[in-house]
Amino acid sequence: MLWVDKYRPKSLDEVELYPELTEVLKRLAESQDLPHLLLYGPSGTGKKTRAMSVLRHVYGPSVYSLRLEHRSVQVTDSKVVDIATLSSPHHIDINPSDAGNYDRVIVMQMIREIAQTVSLQSSTSNGVKYKVVLLNEVDKMGRAAQHALRRTMEKYMSTCRLVLICNSTSRLIAPLRSRCLAVRVPSHSKENLTKVIRRVCELENRPLPSPAFMATVTQRSEGNLRRALLMVEAAAMTKVDFSGNGADIPQPDWRVFLDEIANDILSEQTPKKLHEIRGKFYNLLGQCVSGELILRLVLEKLMSAVDPALRRPVVALAAQYDHNMKLGTKTIVHLEAFAAGVMQLLKQK
Known part of the structure; x- marks a missing residue:
């Protein structure tokens, strides 16, 4: 369990x-x-x-x-x-x-x-x-x-x-x-996450995580206790050193996939690359990752990499297609349109 x-x-x-x-x-x-x-x-x-x-x-x-x-x-x-x-x-x-x-x-x-x-x-x-x-x-x-x-x-x-x-x-x-x-029900603070995780580690006879390890867990979990516990359990199963800084805590496959999509958009703006991205979107949706979450995390990755002058139009595109997703039923259409829109902005730069 x-x-x-x-x-x-x-x-x-x-x-x-x-x-x-x-x-x-x-x-x-x-x-x-x-x-x-x-x-x-x-x-x-x-x-x-x-x-x-x-x-x-x-x-x-x-x-x-x-x-x-x-x-x-x-x-x-x-x-x-x-x-x-x-x-x-x-x-x-x-x-x-x-x-x-x-x-x-x-x-x-x-x-x-x-x-x-x-x-x-x-x-x-x-x-x-x-x-x-x-x-x-x-x-x-x-x-x-x-x-x-x-x-x-x-x-x-x-x-x-x-x-x-x-x-x-x-x-x-x-x-x-x-x-x-x-x-x-408010989001959990770093202190709350640390308190629960340390108690669970004690009950499971695991070494107590270091402050640096917990800093990585709290930063990646974003106040989500369920995600934090899953991360620590994954680290325990893969023999990650709890006394380290937690940099080698395994990321979920779908999260790695989202980073790949953002990098694909940034690296090449062609119809062929867009077709590949569409296939990755399909894969994520098939794994029950919601369209809203896909859009938000791809946007976060893009915002840290695009030119500051493009950030506002990229956010505007994300807001537009997030709204369209809620009105429509074909999530893949709106995700692909967002990727194509960002590619067009990058191409015109």
Whole structure:
């Protein structure tokens, strides 16, 4: 089992970081009448962990009796969409953005289904007569789906509570935000990352990392605790010296691939090279690396290498195609158009 899963807190009492936030969630859970919750913050800060810990406080350990199901949902007369869900006797965990343009239908059907079947176990064991729908990446849902979600959460308030998880609230419609209690989960500081990693290393009987090693981990992880733990575990598996500066910590293959794409754009601006880059974009998308992440990291690499006079137009291109990606469905088209646009700017220089 990966360290990030092995040492994941299972209850609010085990969540050590940001105790004031944990105390707020504990009071909400103890009230036995949860409001709709909106947990937002950067990736790897513990939003999902805190959400599950709240549910455990409300329902008990049975929320971790999870089963994976693949459901087929009839979205039109001729179209069926398959979506994966995790569920316990008390809640269901879904990612509506997996359904693409059919997220509105998925959200309405799933919530209606769980809201109309109140858990017998819940109503008799601890007096809680509602179930919980945990929705991931709600900021990636379309506006129509968000409006449908708002209407549905009002209709089934008596038998269903929603826990929404996202990285940013800026893409959520105001009526949806106003119907939830928003809880911001902040990015982890260097001190927090160091504290957790040193404790995990002690439990795993590994040498404690040096300050220089931790500086590299915190810089590369960007406050993402999940990424930091994966990096340290990868370093341990590949026998990296924890007393060094961490420069030889292995990078994920997809991250190396992104650096190659940026270097390809900078090195040669030809149709042949663009065709090669398109193939690399396809490879990354096939490995479930999101288009937004690809665009952001390629942009970061380009910004450190292009002429200062080109930085503003390159950023403008990235913003344009990031916006277009959210409106369209073919991510590869917008990534390739961004690469072609940057190549054109470099060629005209």
